[in-house]
Amino acid sequence: MSANKEVAIIGAGPAGLITGSVLKKTDFTVTLFEQRDCLGGSWAIQPLSTLVDIRDGVFGIYSPTYPSLRCNLPKQVMPLPDFPFPDDYPLYARHDDVLSHLHRFAEHQKLLRHIRFNHRFLALDASSTTSPGKRRWQIQTSQGAGEFDAVVFCNSHYSFPKLPDLEPLLPFTGRLEHSFSYRGPEAYRHKRVALMGSGPSGEDLSREISHCASRVYLCAHPGSRQLHRPVTGRYGAHNNLTRHRDVVACNDRTVMLEDGEKLENIDVLILCTGFQPDPAFRHALPDTGLSGDQNTIAPLYLNLFHPKYPELTATSMIQCAAPFILYRYQAEAIAGYLKGKIQLPNAQQRQFAAEQSELRQTGRVDFSIRKANSMEHINRLASMAGIPPPTKETLEILAANNKKRLEHPDTYRDLPWVNG
Numbered sequence: 239m240s241a242n243k244e245v246a247i248i249g250a251g252p253a254g255l256i257t258g259s260v261l262k263k264t265d266f267t268v269t270l271f272e273q274r275d276c277l278g279g280s281w282a283i284q285p286l287s288t289l290v291d292i293r294d295g296v297f298g299i300y301s302p303t304y305p306s307l308r309c310n311l312p313k314q315v316m317p318l319p320d321f322p323f324p325d326d327y328p329l330y331a332r333h334d335d336v337l338s339h340l341h342r343f344a345e346h347q348k349l350l351r352h353i354r355f356n357h358r359f360l361a362l363d364a365s366s367t368t369s370p371g372k373r374r375w376q377i378q379t380s381q382g383a384g385e386f387d388a389v390v391f392c393n394s395h396y397s398f399p400k401l402p403d404l405e406p407l408l409p410f411t412g413r414l415e416h417s418f419s420y421r422g423p424e425a426y427r428h429k430r431v432a433l434m435g436s437g438p439s440g441e442d443l444s445r446e447i448s449h450c451a452s453r454v455y456l457c458a459h460p461g462s463r464q465l466h467r468p469v470t471g472r473y474g475a476h477n478n479l480t481r482h483r484d485v486v487a488c489n490d491r492t493v494m495l496e497d498g499e500k501l502e503n504i505d506v507l508i509l510c511t512g513f514q515p516d517p518a519f520r521h522a523l524p525d526t527g528l529s530g531d532q533n534t535i536a537p538l539y540l541n542l543f544h545p546k547y548p549e550l551t552a553t554s555m556i557q558c559a560a561p562f563i564l565y566r567y568q569a570e571a572i573a574g575y576l577k578g579k580i581q582l583p584n585a586q587q588r589q590f591a592a593e594q595s596e597l598r599q600t601g602r603v604d605f606s607i608r609k610a611n612s613m614e615h616i617n618r619l620a621s622m623a624g625i626p627p628p629t630k631e632t633l634e635i636l637a638a639n640n641k642k643r644l645e646h647p648d649t650y651r652d653l654p655w656v657n658g
């Protein structure tokens with residue numbers, strides 16, 4: 239496939255904007271379809287007028303960002319292509335700083351006129367006008383259809399709450415929320431709050447809520463991902479936060495834990511159980527052979543290319559400790575393939591490799607740039623695309639940041655930066 243092709247990009251978050259800029263620079267005609275009326279994806283906060291009980295559904299909520307959200311990565315490891323964060327930004331930027339930066343990037347790259355806002359992607363079909371040797375794809379959106387030579391899905395795995403089995407939690411008579419709709423600690427003033435899950439959301443929210451709530455319980459399975467060093471005893475803003483085992487069931491206002499402990503008179507249980515692609519999206523791909531589980535769309539060759547139709551790609555379906563960096567390498571690899579500069583193995587080999595992929599075999603695609611397989615992955619994309627891999631300094635900053643978060647979970651964003 240050569241240049242001057244028409245490419246549809248689904249989503250105008252960081253992945254869509256980075257991909258759009260790289261493909262545009264490579265002389266493709268890009269059209270970004272964005273379901274919201276704004277760009278920036280997760281970073282574009284969406285105020286909510288009411289508190290949301292997950293049992294009522296979360297349709298119409300598109301962003302998990304809350305007013306106090308600050309990056310958990312230093313700005314140097316959230317680079318946009320050839321567009322560094324301004325020097326006067328804090329090391330750990332606020333969410334609205336990131337959003338402003340994305341806006342400036344879109345303007346600088348002249349991407350704005352390529353974005354179709356309020357266009358929700360609905361379905362993809364092989365076009366009926368496809369001629370031999372020239373395949374086209376029809377994109378159906380909430381505002382009509384269009385035909386393209388290639389499609390890049392940048393609609394992210396942060397679009398929807400990932401939920402545990404809700405059945406045992408349904409008898410809870412307090413409010414059952416998900417971190418996806420959290421918009422600040424005031425809603426929990428004088429409340430007794432339990433949080434389920436101790437990933438980045440559970441860690442950040444429990445500490446923030448402890449400023450307002452009378453009591454906060456952070457509950458997680460000991461084997462689950464513990465971002466920060468386990469804490470024993472009381473901590474938090476008013477010494478009102480403690481750690482406990484994972485939630486197994488609820489009854490009335492009681493939250494029951496896996497070690498038999500019972501947390502009584504709980505007002506709110508917040509599920510901090512992560513995010514996933516919008517489930518509606520998985521059903522929107524009937525003819526592609528792609529199937530989705532909770533966490534990703536698979537199987538994809540190199541977690542990127544559809545094995546049978548490599549002009550269909552999905553950039554943001556894998557978790558990565560430094561997503562902006564990954565998106566740039568993925569975009570360069572897509573551009574290289576579409577331009578005919580990168581040769582992929584044949585369809586059978588792609589399918590085999592996709593199914594055998596180590597990331598895929600884990601069931602849960604959870605990879606960090608620091609892990610050997612992640613680096614190999616990014617290095618492989620870099621070498622395919624003929625561009626330098628992430629620098630040693632970038633990797634050192636990521637490693638130092640992880641250490642800092644682990645050692646100073648409450649204050650790492652405000653401490654002076656010491657590399658190593």
Ligand SMILES: Cc1cc2nc3c(=O)[nH]c(=O)nc-3n(C[C@H](O)[C@H](O)[C@H](O)COP(=O)(O)OP(=O)(O)OC[C@H]3O[C@@H](n4cnc5c(N)ncnc54)[C@H](O)[C@@H]3O)c2cc1C
Pocket residue numbers: 248249250251252253254271272273274277278279280281300302303308309310311316357358359360392393394395396397439513516519554560561562
């Ligand atoms: C609480 C939290 C904190 C984070 N902190 C950091 C951090 O510090 N540093 C960092 O690098 N990353 C962080 N991340 C990850 C962050 O989400 C990514 O940096 C980045 O926003 C992901 O970009 P994306 O474009 O893949 O997804 P998103 O930002 O989610 O954008 C996806 C876009 O696709 C659109 N879309 C979805 N479905 C459709 C459809 N059917 N039709 C049309 N459009 C659609 C959405 O509306 C959205 O605009 C954080 C994530 C969370 C949840």
